Amino acid sequence: MTVLESHADTALSKDRLRVWLKLLKVTRGMEAELRERMRVEFGSTLPRFDVMAALARHPGGLRMSGLSDVLRVSNGNVTGIVDRLVAEGQVARAQVPGDRRAQLVRLTPAGQAEFLRMARTHEAWVDALMADLDARDAAALLAGLGRLDRLEGQL
Amino acid sequence: MTVLESHADTALSKDRLRVWLKLLKVTRGMEAELRERMRVEFGSTLPRFDVMAALARHPGGLRMSGLSDVLRVSNGNVTGIVDRLVAEGQVARAQVPGDRRAQLVRLTPAGQAEFLRMARTHEAWVDALMADLDARDAAALLAGLGRLDRLEGQL
DNA sequence: CATGAATATTTCAGGCTTGAAGGAATTTGC
DNA sequence: GCAAATTCCTTCAAGCCTGAAATATTCATG
Numbered sequence: 001m002t003v004l005e006s007h008a009d010t011a012l013s014k015d016r017l018r019v020w021l022k023l024l025k026v027t028r029g030m031e032a033e034l035r036e037r038m039r040v041e042f043g044s045t046l047p048r049f050d051v052m053a054a055l056a057r058h059p060g061g062l063r064m065s066g067l068s069d070v071l072r073v074s075n076g077n078v079t080g081i082v083d084r085l086v087a088e089g090q091v092a093r094a095q096v097p098g099d100r101r102a103q104l105v106r107l108t109p110a111g112q113a114e115f116l117r118m119a120r121t122h123e124a125w126v127d128a129l130m131a132d133l134d135a136r137d138a139a140a141l142l143a144g145l146g147r148l149d150r151l152e153g154q155l
Numbered sequence: 156m157t158v159l160e161s162h163a164d165t166a167l168s169k170d171r172l173r174v175w176l177k178l179l180k181v182t183r184g185m186e187a188e189l190r191e192r193m194r195v196e197f198g199s200t201l202p203r204f205d206v207m208a209a210l211a212r213h214p215g216g217l218r219m220s221g222l223s224d225v226l227r228v229s230n231g232n233v234t235g236i237v238d239r240l241v242a243e244g245q246v247a248r249a250q251v252p253g254d255r256r257a258q259l260v261r262l263t264p265a266g267q268a269e270f271l272r273m274a275r276t277h278e279a280w281v282d283a284l285m286a287d288l289d290a291r292d293a294a295a296l297l298a299g300l301g302r303l304d305r306l307e308g309q310l
Numbered sequence: 311c312a313t314g315a316a317t318a319t320t321t322c323a324g325g326c327t328t329g330a331a332g333g334a335a336t337t338t339g340c
Numbered sequence: 341g342c343a344a345a346t347t348c349c350t351t352c353a354a355g356c357c358t359g360a361a362a363t364a365t366t367c368a369t370g
Contacts, residue, residue: 009278015293016285017278020185022300027182028227029307030175035358047326064349072183077327079350084325101335101348123164123172130171132302138170141299145177147287152184190328202356220318232357234320239355256318256365 030129037125042118047073047081049122052090052107052115061106063096090114185284192280197273202228202236204277207245207262207270216261218251245269 031046038044054070055062062070067078082105085091090111096102107115133141186201193199209225210217217225222233237260240246245266251257262270288296 012290012293013278013282015290015297016282016288019285019288019293019296019300020281022297022304023178023182024186026300026303026307027178030303031179032227032358033307039358045325065347068349072187073326074328075349076329076351080326099336099348103349123168126175127168127171129307130174130303132305133171133174133299135167135170137299137302138167138174140295141174142170142177144288144292144296144299145174145181147292148181148185148285149177150287152181152188152284187328194328200355218318219320228356229358230319231321231359235356254318254366256363258319 030126033129034122034125038118038122041121042114044118047077048085048090049115049118051078051081051085052111053119055091055105055107056112056115056119061094061104063102063104065102067105085111185281188284189277189280193273193277196276197269199273202232203240203245204270204273206233206236206240207266208274210246210260210262211267211270211274216249216259218257218259220257222260240266 035046038046038049050071051067054067058066058070064078064082065075067073067082068075071078082091082093086093089108092106092108094104094106096104130138190201193201193204205226206222209222213221213225219233219237220230222228222237223230226233237246237248241248244263247261247263249259249261251259285293
């Protein structure tokens with residue numbers, strides 16, 4: 001950091017703030033659109049879809065705390081979402097042999113089928129929402145976002 | 156769109172999905188960090204800060220529906236947040252002369268002072284969280300995000 | 311001017327989210 | 341083997357958020 005940058009409110013500071021505001025705007029906008037479509041098309045929600053996606057990537061199942069870690073969401077939150085998925089029959093809880101505290105959560109066959117249906121559609125939605133992005137734009141965004149992602153980990 | 160791109164799951168599709176997932180991860184991560192700091196440092200929240208920021212940019216005040224438009228949040232949501240800000244003394248509701256349906260919401264002097272304090276700190280937090288971003292990165296991100304922002308408006 | 315349409319806001323149910331507190335089971339250290 | 345610390349999960353209060361319904365007021369039109 002040079003002397004010229006050592007005070008707040010440099011041009012760079014302002015640009016970073018602008019990036020943050022745009023990041024928020026774009027992410028919230030896309031999320032709102034995807035949430036609405038999820039609701040109308042599947043009668044589901046993004047958090048439920050996220051849980052199912054995590055379970056789909058772990059065919060052996062995940063513990064509640066495993067879900068909490070993977071999704072970076074509080075434990076209590078996972079409890080509520082899994083409760084609803086169980087009520088819908090998309091997911092099942094099972095005992096963990098050696099540990100009576102833990103629960104293993106797995107997609108049911110119905111949940112697996114439904115997830116595949118949702119995942120394909122969801123991917124197409126994202127693709128359409130990002131239609132303006134060519135391979136170059138995507139690479140540039142991934143690079144920039146990668147920097148932000150790395151820095152956060154350090155906190 | 157060329158013939159090669161006319162089926163789902165092209166490399167570009169995958170890249171777009173990757174961008175979306177990273178966007179979500181970075182935004183959620185930063186938001187969680189900012190939320191926590193807002194809570195600890197100011198006993199406040201991002202939604203309340205957003206409302207105050209909108210009002211700070213409109214010294215004449217905003218109607219409830221104006222806030223709803225600017226923040227892109229539902230009407231009912233604004234009601235609750237403004238209720239809390241009123242209870243805290245940061246914001247006041249006033250009658251609109253010609254229209255007894257409407258409410259004009261304004262920052263109180265205390266709310267204005269508190270907002271300035273929060274805004275300065277918030278900007279510094281964002282700056283620090285994005286320390287890895289140089290002017291070039293910021294410009295690239297703004298450009299890429301701008302494309303996503305534009306496309307959404309078309310929905 | 312009356313009445314039906316449009317507008318501004320609130321209320322509500324349902325769901326997501328957190329942080330904190332609590333209960334149950336396991337692990338650790340002596 | 342046992343007490344203390346840790347781990348796993350749930351519960352809870354408070355807040356945010358949406359979409360839909362209800363209320364109140366204003367506008368438009370005949």
